[in-house]
Amino acid sequence: xxxxxxxxxxxSRILAALVFxxxxxxxxxxxxxxxxxxxxxxxxxxxxxxxxxxxxxYESGAVGQAASGxxxxxxxxxxxxxxxxxxxGLIAAENADRAALYREIARANNHPEWEADIRxxxxxxxxxxxxxxxxxxGANGWVRK
Amino acid sequence: MKTVGKVAWVTGMAGVLAACxxxxxYFPAAAAERAADxxxxxxxxxxxxxxxxxxxxxxxxxxx
Numbered sequence: 001x002x003x004x005x006x007x008x009x010x011x012s013r014i015l016a017a018l019v020f021x022x023x024x025x026x027x028x029x030x031x032x033x034x035x036x037x038x039x040x041x042x043x044x045x046x047x048x049x050x051x052x053x054x055x056x057x058y059e060s061g062a063v064g065q066a067a068s069g070x071x072x073x074x075x076x077x078x079x080x081x082x083x084x085x086x087x088x089g090l091i092a093a094e095n096a097d098r099a100a101l102y103r104e105i106a107r108a109n110n111h112p113e114w115e116a117d118i119r120x121x122x123x124x125x126x127x128x129x130x131x132x133x134x135x136x137x138g139a140n141g142w143v144r145k
Numbered sequence: 146m147k148t149v150g151k152v153a154w155v156t157g158m159a160g161v162l163a164a165c166x167x168x169x170x171y172f173p174a175a176a177a178e179r180a181a182d183x184x185x186x187x188x189x190x191x192x193x194x195x196x197x198x199x200x201x202x203x204x205x206x207x208x209x
Binding site: 031032033035044047048051101105111114117118121122124125126129131 | 172173174176177178179180181182183184185187188189190191
């Protein structure tokens with residue numbers, strides 16, 4: 001009995017070491033993504049400054065969080081005519097910054113090919129995290145949270 | 146013969162585990178979600194909406 005156990009010990013020890021090494025590697029792979037670069041910070045600062053201007057349009061339902069990870073003017077009638085140009089400008093600027101943000105995060109983590117996955121992840125989080133009253137694009141179209 | 150079987154088994158298991166790791170390295174979805182949440186916290190400033198506990202509402206649970 002003892003001889004059998006002794007015989008099994010070595011491979012199982014090797015396996016335990018392998019499992020440890022690989023799960024450590026797994027933990028590494030699941031470590032945080034780097035979002036602390038000058039380019040990313042410049043983008044988030046610009047988005048933060050723009051956010052106060054966009055908030056009333058999120059709340060009125062004029063602008064919604066699209067499934068694409070962009071902003072969309074979903075109800076222009078909610079915007080007074082003189083303001084429409086301003087809203088369109090804000091949306092275009094925000095979408096340009098979001099696109100740059102997704103690209104920069106992928107690049108900062110040495111995987112430019114992750115850009116589309118990062119966009120999809122952000123799209124889902126923007127929709128999930130949107131406060132009550134905002135409009136978001138779900139699987140079955142636009143809904144008010 | 147037994148040893149050959151075990152080596153094959155260990156190699157096989159290592160291969161399976163390596164495959165799992167490869168999938169995770171491909172796109173770290175959980176890490177990306179955390180990154181997105183950090184950015185959203187920063188840009189939308191949602192955390193500031195949460196009311197900090199007032200100083201008067203201190204717990205006096207520990208009695209002598």
